[in-house]
Amino acid sequence: MAERISDAEHAVMEVLWDESPLTAQDVAERIPDTRDWSANTVKTLLGRLLAKSIIAHEAEGRRYLYRPLVKREDYVAGESRKLMDRLFGGRLSPLVAHLADRDALTAQDIAEIEALLKELKA
Amino acid sequence: MAERISDAEHAVMEVLWDESPLTAQDVAERIPDTRDWSANTVKTLLGRLLAKSIIAHEAEGRRYLYRPLVKREDYVAGESRKLMDRLFGGRLSPLVAHLADRDALTAQDIAEIEALLKELKA
DNA sequence: CCGTAATGACTACGGATGTAATCGTATCGT
DNA sequence: ACGATACGATTACATCCGTAGTCATTACGG
Numbered sequence: 001m002a003e004r005i006s007d008a009e010h011a012v013m014e015v016l017w018d019e020s021p022l023t024a025q026d027v028a029e030r031i032p033d034t035r036d037w038s039a040n041t042v043k044t045l046l047g048r049l050l051a052k053s054i055i056a057h058e059a060e061g062r063r064y065l066y067r068p069l070v071k072r073e074d075y076v077a078g079e080s081r082k083l084m085d086r087l088f089g090g091r092l093s094p095l096v097a098h099l100a101d102r103d104a105l106t107a108q109d110i111a112e113i114e115a116l117l118k119e120l121k122a
Numbered sequence: 123m124a125e126r127i128s129d130a131e132h133a134v135m136e137v138l139w140d141e142s143p144l145t146a147q148d149v150a151e152r153i154p155d156t157r158d159w160s161a162n163t164v165k166t167l168l169g170r171l172l173a174k175s176i177i178a179h180e181a182e183g184r185r186y187l188y189r190p191l192v193k194r195e196d197y198v199a200g201e202s203r204k205l206m207d208r209l210f211g212g213r214l215s216p217l218v219a220h221l222a223d224r225d226a227l228t229a230q231d232i233a234e235i236e237a238l239l240k241e242l243k244a
Numbered sequence: 245c246c247g248t249a250a251t252g253a254c255t256a257c258g259g260a261t262g263t264a265a266t267c268g269t270a271t272c273g274t
Numbered sequence: 275a276c277g278a279t280a281c282g283a284t285t286a287c288a289t290c291c292g293t294a295g296t297c298a299t300t301a302c303g304g
Binding site for chain 1: 222
Binding site for chain 1: 291295300
């Protein structure tokens with residue numbers, strides 16, 4: 001189950017998380033243009049994701065409709081945690097400190113995070 | 123310059139960031155036991171990091187002392203930003219929301235982050 | 245019915261990665 | 275001086291990844 005999603009595969013997943021089920025062609029069309037992929041490339045990636053049981057497909061006539069089996073939520077949670085563990089000893093505050101330091105924060109971000117924390121304390 | 127550091131290479135870097143310069147053998151000894159690597163494996167990784175100019179070596183007698191050329195700070199910043207961009211549209215607050223939600227932050231974590239934000243607003 | 249296009253399956257292939265063995269040489273102990 | 279040893283350099287090799295081409299089959303237009 002805990003199969004790894006590669007970078008290219010992730011691009012496919014983002015499409016399917018955004019909308020599903022989709023045919024292979026639909027997926028290919030929705031891949032951001034910055035990735036200049038042939039339709040075949042997308043099909044290969046769908047095949048690999050299938051093999052890893054990260055997505056599933058059901059026949060629709062002579063082709064397939066693809067849908068995610070893994071929730072974006074869970075993927076994102078896993079990746080975030082891995083980063084936090086690997087680079088920040090599993091603690092969130094150093095991560096925040098780090099990014100905050102590098103001026104990744106707007107005033108709105110700050111307000112949002114503060115609200116969040118207030119919520120947590122309550 | 124912007125050469126990628128693989129996962130195995132990262133383990134080597136952590137050792138060198140913690141203490142340097144070190145000989146290949148010193149590095150091998152300091153690799154966490156969970157990675158059950160032969161000394162040769164470590165040397166291969168040092169060689170690859172050298173090739174990518176992520177570390178440097180200077181002769182010490184008939185062997186080398188290795189030291190990082192890239193600061194951990196910078197590496198960590200890059201990785202954090204990549205994650206944030208890839209999964210959270212480049213915004214920090216959803217990341218915090220996510221991790222906060224999934225895992226109890228200690229009161230201390232909360233306090234630390236709040237202090238940080240207060241600092242930023244000032 | 246027949247050629248053509250669409251579609252999934254299979255195959256390809258260079259580069260990165262994880263993990264090491266082997267080789268050549270310099271050194272150290274005796 | 276000689277054999278054992280310690281090192282770096284070179285080579286190995288299976289797997290994964292990015293990117294795609296080719297093949298077989300089926301449906302569709304004419």
